[in-house]
Amino acid sequence: AYGDWLTEQGPGFTSGIRTATLDPFHGYANAIRDELPEAITVLDAFHVVKLGGQVVDEVRRRVQQDTLGHRGRAGDPLYGIRRTLQIGAEHLTAKQITRLNTKLEAGDPHHEVTLAWHCYQKLRAIYHARPETGRRLVAEILAA
Template sequence: PRKRGPKELTGMVDLTRDSTGKTRARLLDLVPGRSGKAYATWLSARGDAFREQVKVAALDPFAGYKTAIDDKLQDATAVLDAFHVVKLGTVAVDEVRRRVQQDTLGHRGRKGDPLYGIQTILRAGAENLTDKQWARLTAAIEANPAHDEVFVAWQCAQQLRSAYHQKDLAEGRQIAEKVVESFHTCP
């Protein structure tokens, strides 16, 4: 399910892979509302044959959708969609940056503060950074040893992001498993 625009629509999208392994997103339906009830009603209306074919249901981190999947798609595995997983990783980097900013300078970020100046760079994919952005990132991290925490968080988010950019699904899975296995050791 996806929220679309200010009218609170929930979109149902088929993300089934084709015979070559490529995902071909296909909009199945848009329903008014953003609730587990709206999603459950939509699933019920599809019938048993449709619901039995669903093996994996990707969703955003909204408990209502998870409840609807548990209720209507008992045999399906519920997973967070890639967009929201990467977004959660990016939010974690932002939280680390803010905390380190507060701990080192005693205030929220301001213009001229090293970590404040790289907040948009930290939200970008490493493969998209220009040489100038890399230099700014490096300078901000090297400005204070405490900034290493921000860099470690950013590297973790980049690894997480890279799992979804792999052409080979097995390679992406290996990266994702490595990231998950590292959680218990992460400061």
């Protein structure tokens, strides 16, 4: 539908588009690729951060399965912090940070969830920063 709509707008409209923002639905990406071949495609900040949070959850579930041999259950360290892992570090209370660190220490023997969470926090920081600070943070992450 999006590709058809772009076609209907004609080249007078589409030739002026330099950047196209989209969410991660492949249909949008395909339409932009086909109808706006010169445009730079970018994901909006909301969806990038959302995907980062999903990665943390996927890593948490995989580590849970690998270490305990089953899906998360009440009382399992990583299952108990699944929601806390989605919160920005700047919003966590001292009690939540202590609990998070304790549960990660107990359930994340190779620090995979911890690393994914720290990467997620850096990703969030980029999008919450002013542009000049965000650019610096991106450069630091890419250099690392």
